[in-house]
Amino acid sequence: MRIGELAARTGVSVRSLRYYEEQGLLVSTRSGGGQRHYTEDDIDRVDFIQRLYVAGLSSRTIMELMPCRDAPSDENSDSALERMAQERDRLSTHIKELLHTRDSLDGLIAAARADRDGRRTAA
Amino acid sequence: MRIGELAARTGVSVRSLRYYEEQGLLVSTRSGGGQRHYTEDDIDRVDFIQRLYVAGLSSRTIMELMPCRDAPSDENSDSALERMAQERDRLSTHIKELLHTRDSLDGLIAAARADRDGRRTAA
DNA sequence: CTTGCATCTCACATTGATGTCAGGTTTTAG
DNA sequence: CTAAAACCTGACATCAATGTGAGATGCAAG
Numbered sequence: 001m002r003i004g005e006l007a008a009r010t011g012v013s014v015r016s017l018r019y020y021e022e023q024g025l026l027v028s029t030r031s032g033g034g035q036r037h038y039t040e041d042d043i044d045r046v047d048f049i050q051r052l053y054v055a056g057l058s059s060r061t062i063m064e065l066m067p068c069r070d071a072p073s074d075e076n077s078d079s080a081l082e083r084m085a086q087e088r089d090r091l092s093t094h095i096k097e098l099l100h101t102r103d104s105l106d107g108l109i110a111a112a113r114a115d116r117d118g119r120r121t122a123a
Numbered sequence: 124m125r126i127g128e129l130a131a132r133t134g135v136s137v138r139s140l141r142y143y144e145e146q147g148l149l150v151s152t153r154s155g156g157g158q159r160h161y162t163e164d165d166i167d168r169v170d171f172i173q174r175l176y177v178a179g180l181s182s183r184t185i186m187e188l189m190p191c192r193d194a195p196s197d198e199n200s201d202s203a204l205e206r207m208a209q210e211r212d213r214l215s216t217h218i219k220e221l222l223h224t225r226d227s228l229d230g231l232i233a234a235a236r237a238d239r240d241g242r243r244t245a246a
Numbered sequence: 247c248t249t250g251c252a253t254c255t256c257a258c259a260t261t262g263a264t265g266t267c268a269g270g271t272t273t274t275a276g
Numbered sequence: 277c278t279a280a281a282a283c284c285t286g287a288c289a290t291c292a293a294t295g296t297g298a299g300a301t302g303c304a305a306g
Binding site: 052054078091092104106115 | 178
């Protein structure tokens with residue numbers, strides 16, 4: 001498929017797909033005229049990339065993780081594996097922080113609601 | 124306390140504290156010479172702001188939430204309350220995504236480890 | 247063949263929080 | 277009183293992903 005279709009099917013902009021390629025995260029074959037062509041597999045790949053972006057990883061970091069996904073049996077993926085475990089931990093920590101923040105919000109919301117209802121009852 | 128101490132005690136840079144004030148998130152009293160002075164309470168306030176930043180909220184959004192924290196009994200905090208509930212939900216969704224991503228990473232890590240150990244045993 | 251839509255490259259703009267530098271003023275310690 | 281350290285404002289830099297626009301080319305359908 002061409003880039004437009006991949007964009008449509010992943011929900012990622014054409015611009016971003018080209019950027020991913022520029023960063024070495026995504027590879028395409030070129031038609032005679034120079035247009036990018038992708039396979040079905042690339043959809044999953046883009047989804048994965050997106051997920052990591054959402055998780056706050058930089059394209060540089062994602063690049064370091066890719067060998068682990070592409071060639072798990074490759075010798076030099078040992079460092080990628082270590083890197084991935086490290087990022088997993090970072091993510092875990094981040095999730096914990098977010099849960100804490102959510103608790104804070106819940107506390108504020110509950111307090112505000114109670115206060116509001118109190119006022120309403122009093123009025 | 125002055126800005127340097129607040130920075131030291133919150134782990135937020137002096138530059139950022141000034142920026143928070145510029146965005147209306149933080150208020151300071153000024154000494155005769157124009158230097159900012161803060162109270163102990165401001166430490167919690169800055170911590171709260173930081174937490175929301177980490178949760179991905181923009182300073183604009185944080186500003187909309189502040190009335191709910193500062194004056195929960197204020198009439199016009201109803202909209203802030205609603206906004207806060209909305210952000211809480213957004214955060215929940217985000218956390219769910221991150222958990223999903225962490226699962227993906229766990230899967231890849233497990234696969235890579237299994238593969239590596241398989242190779243080692245075979246070798 | 248022609249017309250129109252998709253794609254190409256290249257380059258510059260944007261956003262948001264923060265860093266950094268410069269030149270001047272305030273505060274504090276000796 | 278004086279020197280050092282902290283602070284002030286203002287402006288410009290940065291980073292990373294993405295938007296956007298121009299000008300040129302590829303490709304598919306009539």
